[in-house]
Amino acid sequence: MRSARSVIGVVVGVAVVVGLALVPTWGLDTHGVFSSELNSPGTLTVLALMLVFGGVALTYDLLFGFTGLLSFGHALYFALGVYLTAIGTTKWGWPLWQTLLVTAIAGLLLPVVLGSVSLRVGGIAFAMVTLAFAEAGSIVVDNNPRGLTGAEEGVTVDFQALPEGLVGVINTDNLYWLALGYVVAVFIAVNWVVDSSPGRIMQAIRENERRVEVLGLQPFRYKLFAFVLASFLATAGGVVYALILQTATPSVTTPAFTLSLLLMVVIGGTGTRWGAILGGALYTFLDNRLPSWTGSETIQDLPSVISTPLSEPLFVLGTLFILIVFFLPGGLAGLLTLRPRRGLRFLEQSLGGGGGEPEPGAATTGDAGAKA
Numbered sequence: 130m131r132s133a134r135s136v137i138g139v140v141v142g143v144a145v146v147v148g149l150a151l152v153p154t155w156g157l158d159t160h161g162v163f164s165s166e167l168n169s170p171g172t173l174t175v176l177a178l179m180l181v182f183g184g185v186a187l188t189y190d191l192l193f194g195f196t197g198l199l200s201f202g203h204a205l206y207f208a209l210g211v212y213l214t215a216i217g218t219t220k221w222g223w224p225l226w227q228t229l230l231v232t233a234i235a236g237l238l239l240p241v242v243l244g245s246v247s248l249r250v251g252g253i254a255f256a257m258v259t260l261a262f263a264e265a266g267s268i269v270v271d272n273n274p275r276g277l278t279g280a281e282e283g284v285t286v287d288f289q290a291l292p293e294g295l296v297g298v299i300n301t302d303n304l305y306w307l308a309l310g311y312v313v314a315v316f317i318a319v320n321w322v323v324d325s326s327p328g329r330i331m332q333a334i335r336e337n338e339r340r341v342e343v344l345g346l347q348p349f350r351y352k353l354f355a356f357v358l359a360s361f362l363a364t365a366g367g368v369v370y371a372l373i374l375q376t377a378t379p380s381v382t383t384p385a386f387t388l389s390l391l392l393m394v395v396i397g398g399t400g401t402r403w404g405a406i407l408g409g410a411l412y413t414f415l416d417n418r419l420p421s422w423t424g425s426e427t428i429q430d431l432p433s434v435i436s437t438p439l440s441e442p443l444f445v446l447g448t449l450f451i452l453i454v455f456f457l458p459g460g461l462a463g464l465l466t467l468r469p470r471r472g473l474r475f476l477e478q479s480l481g482g483g484g485g486e487p488e489p490g491a492a493t494t495g496d497a498g499a500k501a
Contacts, residue, residue, distance in 0.1 A: 142316075149309055152176065153302035164421065170301040175417050177301075177308035177373050179410040184312035185366040186393040186409030187402070191319050192359040193391065194399035195328070196352060197335030202247075202259030204386035205266040206360035208377075209235060210367020212270065215377035216277050218290035225290050229368065236364030237357065244356035248349055251338075260384055267382040283378035286371055295372055304373050311369045312406060315362050320402060322358065331355050335400075396453050398460025407461045415446055 153168050163172040185207055192198045210232055217228030247258045273280035288296045294303045322328045333341050334348045341348050371377055380386065389412065397408025419442040422428070428439050438444050457463050 146309070146313055149180075150306065153305055163418070168302070170298045173301045173305045174373065175414070177305045178370070178417070179413045180305075180308040180312045181366055181370050181373065182393065182413045183406035183409035184308075184315040185363055186390055186397065186405040186412075187312075187315050187319055188359045188362040188366065189387075189390040190394045190397075190399060190402075190405035191322070191362075192355055194394060194401070194405065195319075195323055195335060196331045196355040197338075198248075198352060198356065199252075199256045199391075200247075200259040200356075201256045201384050201387050202243075202261075202263035202266075203360070203363055203390055204382060204384060205243075205263045206236065206240060206363040207367040207370070207386070208266060208270070208382040209239060210364035210369075211371045211377045211381050212278060212284065212367075214368050214371035215284040215286045218287040219284055220277050222287075223290065225292065228290070232364065232368060233361075236361045240357045240360035241353070244353050244360070248352050248356065263382075263384045263387060267379065267384070270379050270382045278377075278379075281379060283376055286375040286377070288375065291372070291375075308369055308373065311366060315366070316402070316406065318358070318362060322355075323402065327351055327354060332400075392450065394460075396450060396460055398462030401460065401462035404460050404462030411461070415449065419445055 153173060155167050157167040159165070159167055159172065163169075163175060165171050189200075189203050192200055192203065213232040213235060214228055217223045217231060218225065223231070243259075243262050247255055247262070250258060270278045271280055272278075278284060294300050295307070323332070330341065330346060330348075330351050331354075334351060338348050367381070370381070390409075393408040393412045394405045395408070396411065397406065398404030423440050423442050423445060428436055430436070431439065453461070
């Protein structure tokens with residue numbers, strides 16, 4: 130039965146990826162869902178961002194949903210990829226390959242160092258330490274050391290350092306395929322890790338870290354592995370983001386960005402692999418399209434009692450997410466399973482430090498991979 134489900138899952142996944150890969154060839158009218166046709170540069174850019182943030186949300190789910198580590202500093206590693214890509218090509222005049230190499234090294238070393246410090250504590254203390262590191266990164270960007278970060282104005286990516294296929298409106302389809310390749314790579318990496326022996330131990334740590342210690346294992350090593358891998362994949366997402374928008378702005382350095390990732394994961398369904406991708410894509414789509422919808426004449430022509438709140442994108446966005454969390458406590462992934470999964474209750478447990486007895490029906494060390 131499990132083998133049959135795996136085969137079906139692979140077939141469905143391949144079909145979805147093939148369908149997404151063909152999107153740039155479809156000149157369909159979106160009827161107001163997007164601002165233009167499906168394969169127009171503007172729509173493809175929004176779709177590419179949806180894919181990127183779907184992948185970044187999945188990297189956060191590896192940390193939070195599968196390992197039980199509630200971090201408030203994941204934005205730091207995404208911002209690392211964004212800013213090093215922009216600074217390397219523009220300020221230092223490096224070719225793209227050299228910029229990517231340095232970014233990859235930094236994307237590994239920084240989480241190793243900061244993770245080794247942060248993971249000495251757990252629960253809310255771990256969240257606060259990661260928040261402190263994220264704040265430090267945000268302050269560095271705002272202070273604009275040696276004119277590298279551009280402070281509030283940010284830094285643009287030097288298009289002369291990029292391959293011709295990634296520059297210009299006519300190459301938006303290539304950037305879209307790059308974003309698709311990123312989310313597929315992240316999904317494959319997370320899927321492989323979760324099903325591996327270390328992945329099962331990571332999920333056991335999520336359920337009850339004390340029991341893992343009693344078995345003679347060292348949870349710190351596995352938590353550090355999850356922390357470094359999730360951060361490195363987030364850094365890669367920052368690189369793709371910078372190549373799509375060809376700019377780096379301080380908005381990606383704030384702890385509020387990490388909270389957005391947490392919201393994406395909770396909406397999609399924590400610990401569900403593909404749920405985080407759906408949550409990230411939905412959040413990004415609504416964040417981009419709601420300002421246009423709420424400012425439409427249809428909304429403005431309604432009675433003021435209704436039009437006033439509906440004309441505020443944040444109000445509509447917050448209301449939609451409250452409804453999703455209230456009626457789908459297991460996230461969007463719960464629509465398929467038809468049963469609640471970890472959501473806000475798991476978030477509450479994470480803030481409490483974890484390590485207690487697992488919930489009734491929760492996965493144990495042996496079956497954690499099957500239930501993920």
